[in-house]
Amino acid sequence: xxxxxxxxxxxxxxxxxxRSTDFISPSFGYGxxxxxxxxxxxxxxxxxxxxxxxxxDILTAVNxxxxxxxxxxxxxxHKEFTTYDISCNEDFALHAKHHNWKRVFEFFRDxxxxxxxxxxxxxxxxLTSFDPEGKVRIRFSLMPQHKxxxxxxxxxxxxxxxxxxxxFIDAGYDVHVNYSPIIxxxxxxxxxxxxxxMMNDYVExxxxxxxxxxxxxxxxxxxxxxxxxxxxxxxxxxxxxxQEAKTSQYGGKNVRYKLGLKSEYIQEFIQLxxxxxxxxxxxxxx
Numbered sequence: 287x288x289x290x291x292x293x294x295x296x297x298x299x300x301x302x303x304x305r306s307t308d309f310i311s312p313s314f315g316y317g318x319x320x321x322x323x324x325x326x327x328x329x330x331x332x333x334x335x336x337x338x339x340x341x342x343d344i345l346t347a348v349n350x351x352x353x354x355x356x357x358x359x360x361x362x363x364h365k366e367f368t369t370y371d372i373s374c375n376e377d378f379a380l381h382a383k384h385h386n387w388k389r390v391f392e393f394f395r396d397x398x399x400x401x402x403x404x405x406x407x408x409x410x411x412x413l414t415s416f417d418p419e420g421k422v423r424i425r426f427s428l429m430p431q432h433k434x435x436x437x438x439x440x441x442x443x444x445x446x447x448x449x450x451x452x453x454f455i456d457a458g459y460d461v462h463v464n465y466s467p468i469i470x471x472x473x474x475x476x477x478x479x480x481x482x483x484m485m486n487d488y489v490e491x492x493x494x495x496x497x498x499x500x501x502x503x504x505x506x507x508x509x510x511x512x513x514x515x516x517x518x519x520x521x522x523x524x525x526x527x528x529q530e531a532k533t534s535q536y537g538g539k540n541v542r543y544k545l546g547l548k549s550e551y552i553q554e555f556i557q558l559x560x561x562x563x564x565x566x567x568x569x570x571x572x
Contacts, residue, residue, distance in 0.1 A: 288319050289334035290384055298347035300370075305570055306425070306464075306498060307369035307403045308357050312344045314385055315376035320407065323437040323519035324467055327375060329508055335376065337384045345393045352400040362569050364401060367421070370394075373404030379424070380408040388416055395421045405464050407434075407441035409450040417458035424454055425464040425498065430477035433469060437519055444481065448488050455491045463566065466500035469522050470543065470551055475558055482562035492565040499555065499571035501548060503532065506539040 301310040315338065317331040338344060352368050363369040372378060372390065394402040395418045403423040413424075426447040429437075434444055442450075454461050463485070465478075489495055504523045512520050529541040543551060552571055559568065 291336050292339050293336050294340050295338040300351045307371040308363050309370050310374045311348050311370040311372050313375045314338050315381050318376055323516055341386050367401035368399050369401045369403050372402045377406050378404045379406035379410040382410055391416055391418050391422050395419050407438055409442040409446050414457040419458050420460050423460040425462045427464045448484050452490050462496045464498045467502040469502050471522055485563050497566050497568045503540050503542045
C-alpha cells in the first residue's frame with residue numbers, strides 16, 4: 287500500500303476554490319495509497335502518504351479563516367455554511383485510520399460557520415459510526431465500472447459507492463456524487479447510462495444528492511510515466527485528435543478536450559444525465 291510517514295505541517299495557506307467548495311483547507315495528508323492513472327498527486331508524490339501530526343494547528347487555521355473571511359450565502363457550494371475541501375491532496379476516507387478523523391469531523395460538526403467536504407473512491411464503513419449532523423459532505427466519485435477497473439485499480443466498486451449513498455445520509459452526512467474525470471471514448475454515453483440506471487435503482491434520497499461533473503484534463507509528465515508503467519490507460523487519456531494543449535495555472539503541461547468538441551460532449555452528457563436522473567441536479571460541469 288505504500289510507506290506512511292508523519293510530519294508537522296508548517297504552512298497553513300487556505301486557497302480559494304469556488305467550485306467543489308468555497309475554499310481548500312491546509313492538507314491533513316499529502317499523497318495517496320491508490321494509484322489512479324490520471325491523478326495529479328502521483329506527479330508530486332509518486333509513492334506513500336505523509337500525514338500531518340499537528341491536526342490542531344490546521345483546524346485553528348480553518349477556524350480563523352472561517353470567522354474572518356465572509357462568504358456570500360447562499361451559493362452553489364452550500365446555502366448556509368462556508369465549505370472547505372479537507373482532502374484535496376489525498377483520499378480522506380481511504381486514509382481515515384491514519385488521521386484523527388473524529389476530531390476533524392467533530393470540529394466541523396460543532397463549528398457555526400465552517401463545513402467540511404471531500405471526494406472519495408473508497409467506501410469506509412467506519413465513518414458511519416459518527417454523526418456529523420450534516421456538516422461533513424462526502425462526494426463519491428463515479429465512472430463506468432470497466433473504466434474504473436482500468437484507471438482506478440483497487441478502489442471500491444462503483445455499485446458499492448452508489449449503494450453507500452443512502453447509508454451515509456442515514457448516518458448524518460451530506461452526500462453528493464462526483465462524475466470525474468469524465469473520459470470520452472467509443473460508447474462512453476451508453477456506459478454512463480448504466481451508471482445513471484444504478485443511481486435510480488439504489489438511491490432513495492433522490493432529493494438530497496447533487497452532482498459535480500468534470501471532464502478529463504491530463505498531464506504530459508503523467509502521460510510519460512503511464513506509457514512506461516500502465517500503457518493501456520493512455521489509449522483513453524491521450525487522444526491527439528480530440529485534445530489540445532493547456533498550461534495550468536501552476537505551469538503544468540496538460541491536455542484537455544478541444545473546446546468545440548468539449549462543448550458538444552458537455553451538452554451530450556447533460557442531455558443524457560437529465561433524461562435519466564433529473565433528480566440528481568448538476569451543481570457545475572466543465
